[in-house]
Amino acid sequence: MSILVTGGAGYIGSHAVHALADRGDKVVVLDNLSTGNRSLLGGRAVFVEGNIDDQPLVARILAEHKIDSVIHFAGSIVVPESVAEPLRYYENNVVASRALLAACVAGNVARFIFSSTATVFAEDAPQPLAETSPKAPISPYARSKLMMEWMLEDTARAHGMRYAILRYFNVCGADPEGRTGQVSPIPTHLIKRAALVALGRIPQLDIFGTDYPTPDGTGVRDYIHVSDLANAHLLVLDALRGGAESTSYNCGYGRGLSVRDVVASVERVIGRKLPVREAPRRPGDPPTLIADPSRIKAELGWQPKHDEIDAIVASALGWERRFNK
Numbered sequence: 001m002s003i004l005v006t007g008g009a010g011y012i013g014s015h016a017v018h019a020l021a022d023r024g025d026k027v028v029v030l031d032n033l034s035t036g037n038r039s040l041l042g043g044r045a046v047f048v049e050g051n052i053d054d055q056p057l058v059a060r061i062l063a064e065h066k067i068d069s070v071i072h073f074a075g076s077i078v079v080p081e082s083v084a085e086p087l088r089y090y091e092n093n094v095v096a097s098r099a100l101l102a103a104c105v106a107g108n109v110a111r112f113i114f115s116s117t118a119t120v121f122a123e124d125a126p127q128p129l130a131e132t133s134p135k136a137p138i139s140p141y142a143r144s145k146l147m148m149e150w151m152l153e154d155t156a157r158a159h160g161m162r163y164a165i166l167r168y169f170n171v172c173g174a175d176p177e178g179r180t181g182q183v184s185p186i187p188t189h190l191i192k193r194a195a196l197v198a199l200g201r202i203p204q205l206d207i208f209g210t211d212y213p214t215p216d217g218t219g220v221r222d223y224i225h226v227s228d229l230a231n232a233h234l235l236v237l238d239a240l241r242g243g244a245e246s247t248s249y250n251c252g253y254g255r256g257l258s259v260r261d262v263v264a265s266v267e268r269v270i271g272r273k274l275p276v277r278e279a280p281r282r283p284g285d286p287p288t289l290i291a292d293p294s295r296i297k298a299e300l301g302w303q304p305k306h307d308e309i310d311a312i313v314a315s316a317l318g319w320e321r322r323f324n325k
Contacts (some may be wrong), residue, residue, distance in 0.1 A: 002026040002065040003237070004109075006052050006100065008045060009036030012115065012171055014180040015230040016071060017045050021233070028065045030058070031074065040180040047146030053099035056219050062107035069237060070113040072097065072105055075145075078188050080117065081283040082141035083250035093144035096149060110154060111240040112163040113233060118222070118250065118289045120146040120167065127256070128222075128292040129165075131248045136179050139284030153246075162246050164236045166293075169222035169252030169291045171229055173312040174319035181319030188260060191223070191313060194266045195320045197274055205274055209281035212288075220288040222252035225315070226305035235300040247299075252291025253307050265309045269317060 003020060007013040007163045008029030013036070020027050027045035030052060031038075031041040038047055046065065054100050061067065075093045122136035138142045149165050156163045163192050172191040173276045174181030180190045189289050210217040245280060251257065255263075263274055296302045306312060 001068040001085045002028050002155050004030060004061060004067045005045070006070065007036065009033060009040055009047070009183045010073060011184070012168075012226055013073035014040035014230060015175055015226045016073070016181055016233050017041055018175060019227070019234055020231040021045065024163070027064075027105075028061055030061060037059050037183045039170050040111050040183065042179055049234050051096065053096035053097055054102045058100060058103035059306065061117045062109065067107065067109060069113070071113045071115075071233060071237070072100065075115070075116050077141065079139045080282045082139050082144070083283040086140035086214060089140045093141070094147045094151075095252065097148050101151065101155055105155060105161065108285075110161065111237070112156070112161055113236055113240070114148060114152055114163065114165050116145045116149055116165050116167045116248075117142055118169045118252070118288065121148070121213065122204055122290070123205050123286045127288055128254055128290040131249060131250055132297055134229050137157055137278050138286065141284070145272055149248075156246055162238060162240050162244070164246065165248035165250065166232060166236065167250050168229060169224050171226050171249070171261045171271060172223050173225040173227065173306060173315040175227060176306070176315060177226060178318065178322055179223070181316070181323060183323060185310055188264055191266075191316050194262060194319070195313070195316045198266055198270045199320055201320070202230045203275065205263065205276045206279045208232065208279050210278050211281070214258060214287055216258050216260045219285060220256040220258050220290065221314060222255060223257055223262070223309065225253050225304070225312050226306045228306050232296060232300075232302050233307075235296075237304055238301055248323065249296040250291040250293055251296065252293055253304055254291055255307075256290040257309060262309070262313075265313045269313045
């Protein structure tokens with residue numbers, strides 16, 4: 001049996017593909033390469049270029065490769081962009097995902113893992129956030145992810161599919177072996193942008209919002225290394241294969257760092273000051289997002305291996321030096 005990874009040529013997806021291949025799993029990647037890069041896979045998976053809403057294509061992949069599990073990474077993820085272009089986000093994250101899910105039901109896929117987001121939680125929910133914390137998304141991106149969560153829950157209940165929803169906090173860093181990392185043509189992740197500034201690829205780092213109700217006025221996030229997140233997917237897949245019930249997990253370290261904390265980390269790693277510019281808040285950004293990861297630790301034994309912020313920054317810098325020469 002094989003695993004279908006949608007969006008597997010993207011940032012998080014490619015890390016998951018390498019983690020699966022490292023332990024011998026057979027992987028098929030479906031990606032339209034709108035933001036992904038096939039070279040990140042290093043030939044470690046069967047690659048199919050195409051869209052997740054192409055139901056005949058998905059049906060053929062499921063049948064030809066005897067797919068028993070799907071990990072769904074494909075989606076649009078930029079919060080401010082979703083505010084400006086909400087219909088595009090609902091089209092990709094809801095309508096296309098609905099088509100993928102329908103093909104999986106028709107193809108008798110037994111297990112489905114969905115990459116969701118911490119931004120589904122209410123802005124005023126107590127921190128850190130547990131899986132049961134109130135949901136009240138404030139951006140079209142977050143709303144589209146919560147819609148897919150509901151759609152997956154209802155579909156699984158009706159058709160006997162088992163699923164896991166992983167709500168990511170701020171994913172960052174790069175593969176310690178240098179095999180993959182972020183290649184976004186328009187970088188939006190804070191640590192990636194800071195790394196590009198550190199290497200002189202962009203002139204300055206914008207800090208969006210300095211008047212949040214946080215200790216230093218900048219947004220606070222729970223930064224999780226992408227390799228630790230990839231490992232979480234493997235543990236979830238193994239649990240579902242072992243008969244675990246459908247559930248959701250918050251994926252973070254339980255530690256909040258402000259934008260200024262991240263800037264200070266980059267400056268420690270490179271040994272000099274970064275040029276920064278303060279800018280207004282971006283629409284759709286909540287002030288604080290910190291995970292309570294106790295469920296995934298208790299139920300699956302997940303233990304982070306890359307949770308030191310300076311090491312995370314160093315891995316991101318190392319990737320940028322290699323990839324953007």
